[in-house]
Amino acid sequence: MDKVPDSSPEKMDDSELLEMTQQDPVQAKLLKQSLEHLASGLAGDTLKEMAQEVISGRLGLREAANVVAYTEQAVEQSAPLAERWASMSESERAALAAEGRRRLDEEQRQLEDEQRTEAEKRSSAKARHDGRGWSLY
Structure with missing residues (x-):
């Protein structure tokens, strides 16, 4: 086939x-x-x-x-x-760079929050189903 x-x-x-x-x-x-x-x-x-x-x-x-x-x-x-970048003043460029850093920082916080939430989900699922405290004997 x-x-x-x-x-x-x-x-x-x-x-x-x-x-x-x-x-x-x-x-x-x-x-x-x-x-x-x-x-x-x-x-x-x-x-x-x-x-x-x-x-x-x-x-x-x-x-x-x-x-x-x-x-x-x-x-x-x-x-x-x-062309727009070239026409900007130094202060305008600095403000734009600061906004970019703020966005990166916010994205970093969101990523860390997502990772923490996923880790908590995995650990709580494992804790409920890991078999510890149970014995056949």
Whole structure:
């Protein structure tokens, strides 16, 4: 009997995002959110396609960066942001950087809360079902 290929889409391997962000789970989460925003079409069809390919796992992010059409579109889309940054005063840049740090700090707190909640769930489930205090004899 021939094996039918699995048609269900794979998901992106988050380990690549962690590697690209120097094992920073908060930065990796934000990178993934950025890809999800791009996949919505926010930056045009080309970057939408790229993000969907990466999120689906069909293409790695590093591989996508080597696709000329994707990089050209990314450069084109980022040009207005670079111009805006260049036109900002030092105080505006500092305020934007401070806002970025606040967002990173908030994401870090949320991640720690999620991890703590998961750890508590695992420990309470284990405590109820670990078999200690019960004997057949």
